[in-house]
Amino acid sequence: MxxxxxxxxxxxxxxxxxxxxxxxxxxxxxxxxxxxxxxxxxxxxxxxxxxxxxxxxxxxxxxxxxxxxxxxxxxxxxxxxxxxxxxxxxxxxxxxxxxxxxxxxxxxxxxxxxxxxxxxxxxxxxxxxxxxxxxxxxxAVLLAVRQANRLASPLTDLAETAERLGSGDPRPRHRRYGVPELDRVADVLDSSAERIARMLTAERRLAADASHQLRTPLTALSMRLEEISVTDDLETVREEATIALAQVERLTDVVQRLLTNSRDPRTGSAVAFDLDEVVKQQIEEWRPAYRSAGRAIVRSGKTGMRAVGTPGAVAQVLAALIENSLMHGGGTVALRTRVTGNQAVVEVTDEGPGVPADLGARIFERAISGRNSTGIGLAVARDLAEADGGRLELVQLKPAVFALFLSREAATRRETKEHPRPVR
CATH class of the missing domain: 3.30.450.250 (Beta-Lactamase)
Known part of the structure; x- marks a missing residue:
């Protein structure tokens, strides 16, 4: 040129x-x-x-x-x-x-x-x-050489930028050359680099979220299949198979939810649902894991509440909190349901050492963990809660108390208060 x-x-x-x-x-x-x-x-x-x-x-x-x-x-x-x-x-x-x-x-x-x-x-x-x-x-020759360098060097630089994008390095360079046409090409390449960076970040985030969110349901499903493989009781096989099918449906919901959030983290499918059913399902699902660890899981608080949200998403949030208590907490884990204003609240607490003060403000950030874990679970749980208009907060450090706030539908039946009881 x-x-x-x-x-x-x-x-x-x-x-x-x-x-x-x-x-x-x-x-x-x-x-x-x-x-x-x-x-x-x-x-x-x-x-x-x-x-x-x-x-x-x-x-x-x-x-x-x-x-x-x-x-x-x-x-x-x-x-x-x-x-x-x-x-x-x-x-x-x-x-x-x-x-x-x-x-x-x-x-x-x-x-x-x-x-x-x-x-x-x-x-x-x-x-x-x-x-x-x-x-x-x-x-004329000197001016031509100068002008050629002024035009050719930016084009070479833009070609290198395009090659970097193609090789998977989407960092924008933010270089301008004082030539309107070339500067416009540079603007387009920088915008493309930013879009590609967001796409790659979303893909990596989806992969990390999928590996984290699918781990627990797959573990629970494998435990059910092991129960089926070692029993000769037909009634037990049917019961475990029914639970396994429910967990397969939950796995499908988890995958669908992850794909939806990867496209638009604010896209929810909130409906009115029975909060007691979701809490009960989570307690039954985590009961074998807590039993194996020699710990108990109990629930208390109001019953008969209906909340507004996506049942599958709420289940994933509670699963993340229960798993977090299993890994980092200690003693009995309690799920307490209560009402505050026009919101239904589910609190998850345990008798462990709590959350260190230096991690309290950053506990929901990705890659932030008090131990050798991924640091993804709580970040994904907060995203799921916010996608349906709710919120997830750490309301107490010691002992750790996490609260899930959901919009509450007007009660259709009398809400009762239960005393804490262990689930066996």
Missing amino acids: RRRLINSTLAVVLVVIAVFGVSLVLVETRTISSSAQESVDSEALGLVSIVDSRLMGGEPVGPDILGEQRRAGRYARIEIPGRAPIEVGTRSEGAVIRGTAEGKRGERVVVEEPRSAVTREVGRSLLIIGAVALVAVVA
Whole structure:
């Protein structure tokens, strides 16, 4: 590209120089020739005037007197009637420029100048014109190189940016070049880089969320299948199979929810649902894991409440909180349901050491964990809660108390208060 720009610029300059240079040479040659002819004619008239004056005054006319009035290098011939011609200077053998003049007494003066003198003058003018043209060509080449570099370097840089995008490095470079068209291309590439970065972040986030959210349901499903494989009781097999099918449905809901949130984390499908059913389902699902750890899980608070949200999403949030208590807490885990204003609240607490003060404000950030865990569960749980218009908060550090706030539907049956009871 640089070569093409330089060649095209140089071609334009050469054409301009050729057109105007030839015209200038013709005009200059004609001007010099005309000036020489006028000078010779003027000198002939001057000599005739001198001859007339001296003849009228009776003064002698000789070569020595006329030679003083002649321009060096020219030849003059004065013809006076009745006298021999007077010659001043040396007559040229080649082409000449001739000027003649006649006086009042019949005298005739001829002045000649060699054309070679005019040719030398034209040559000097041509040299000046050629030097100017050469300077113009050199200047044009330098400007062409500068302009080519100004255009080619940004294009090379933009090509490298596009190659970086294609190789998976979507960082925008935010470079501008002072050329509106190239700056617009740079703007588009930077915007594309930002979009690709968001897409890659969303894809990585989806993969991390999927691996985290599917782990617990798959573990619970495998436990149910193990129960089925070791029992010979047909009734137990049916019961475990029914629970396993419910967990398969939950897995499907988890996957659908993850895909929905990856496209738009604010897209929810909130409906009115029985909060007791979701809490009961979670307690039954986590009961084997707590039993294996030698711990208990209990529930208390109001019953018969209906909340507004997505049942599958609420179940995932509670599962994340229960799993968090299982991994990081201690003692009995309690799920307490209560009402505050027009909201239904589910609190999850345990008897463990609680959340360190330095992690309290950042507990819902991704990759933030008090132990060697992924730090994803609570962040995903908050996203799920907010997608349906609810919120998830850490309301107490020691012991840790997490509260899920949901919009509450008007009660359709009398809400009762239960005392804490362990689930066996």
